[in-house]
Amino acid sequence: MDQEKPKSSALSEKSGVEQPEIVSKIAAGHIVALRNKNVAAADLISGILSGNITALSRAITLVESTNPEHLAKANEVINGCLPHANQSIRIGITGVPGVGKSTFIEAFGKHLTGIGKKVAVLAVDPSSTISHGSILGDKTRMEELVKDQNAFIRPSPSGETLGGVARKTRETITLCEAFGFDTIVIETVGVGQSETAVHSMVDFFLLLKISGAGDELQGIKRGIMEMADAIVINKADGDNIKKARLAKTEFNRALHLFPAKKSGWTPKVSTCSAITKDGIDEVWEMISEFLELTKSNHYFGEKRREQNQYWMLETIDERLKNHFYNDKNTIALLEQNKKAVQNNEISPFAAAQILLENYFKFNH
Known part of the structure; x- marks a missing residue:
């Protein structure tokens, strides 16, 4: 009895046939260069106000960034857009x-x-x-x-x-x-x-x-x-x-x-x-x-004002939290206290008190 030949997959490539490039290397290079280009805050603001969707997308990426170096630029863009x-x-x-x-x-x-x-x-x-x-x-x-x-x-x-x-x-x-x-x-x-x-x-x-x-x-x-x-x-x-x-x-x-x-x-x-x-x-x-x-009945405007105040306080909470965890005097001590808490050598509350006292000592 003849042995059946193994079925080849419909997705398999024939030898000697190369698939064409899906993405143009030149176009991809232009996109990478554009993304790496450092656009000024003023240019992003004018782009947004003139209806440039690329400027809007880049500005959103900027404000979403967790890089501390992007914060000042993001705030400048936000403040420039706020009156509009x-x-x-x-x-x-x-x-x-x-x-x-x-x-x-x-x-x-x-x-x-x-x-x-x-x-x-x-x-x-x-x-x-x-x-x-x-x-x-x-x-x-x-x-x-x-x-x-x-x-x-x-x-x-x-x-x-x-x-x-x-x-x-x-x-x-x-x-x-x-x-x-x-x-x-x-x-x-x-x-x-x-x-x-x-x-x-x-x-x-x-x-x-x-x-x-x-x-x-x-x-x-x-x-x-x-x-x-x-x-x-x-x-x-x-x-x-x-x-x-x-x-x-x-x-x-x-x-x-x-x-x-x-x-x-x-x-x-x-x-x-x-x-x-x-x-x-x-x-x-x-x-x-x-x-x-x-x-x-003026509730609409009143609610907007309350929301603005709420987000000011939320931003303060967030900035303080980020500053605490990125503080160079806190990072090493935090790791030590994490291990101590895990090993039941100190209570979580006492460890938190030590960390906060240390933080305020260097940031008063």
Whole structure:
């Protein structure tokens, strides 16, 4: 019996046939040279104000940098853009993984650009606690919106910040507003704590839910429900329409249990389908109603002022923390105390006291 020949893979290359270059070496060289070019802060500011998307992207990369040498330049860019900011509507969107945030944001963003809005989406991608890496795949998910000339999508790694809100998202909002985007959408990681940080930097906070995901009481949590200005039940299509309507009734009942909001706004519940686009326009109408109310009763401006103060204090906390951990007199002593704490030679509280006293001794 003849022995069968091994099957060759369809992906195997024939000997003697070389694959053509996918990327031009000349073009790649130009890109590398451009990235390595040190652009002045004034050039970045003028580029942003003139609508240069490359300048905006580079400025965002600069403010996201953890390199201490980039801090002064980043602050100069932010301060140069600040007088041209604060003219947008900031919308925070959260929800558990799998609720369809990216699909919803794409449908919502396309609706907004369709009515003449310029939309910037700041999507925070969860970072691995093991490898510290992020996929940054939101542009892949929003393939239609990413091609829209009136839209800008910027995925950022969450890093080690609270609940996954990128460390410099607040500054990125300022840059996008100075560029001319009138609607800023911030997508959270949706893992529990990120809602607090996003709520402190947006005007309208939208909670996405899906029906049939288990006990509806799991969605009626005081913290997130009290922060939400609206609840939108996504995936209300096909056989799920009836369940979505039932969930809408349940959430409407739950909202009546909470105290009145300081804004004077009564949170609403609606259903939509990011696939069929049903209900997407109603979401924008709801946000428009909220803006009209809060601007007329002056809550809108008051909240913005409170948020500015909050982020000043947060920045102080962050800078002090970074200065402590990068202090040359602290680094060696920190390692010693870590080992001592691990070996139960000293309590964590006593070790912290020693480190702080040492830090203040050299930085008073």
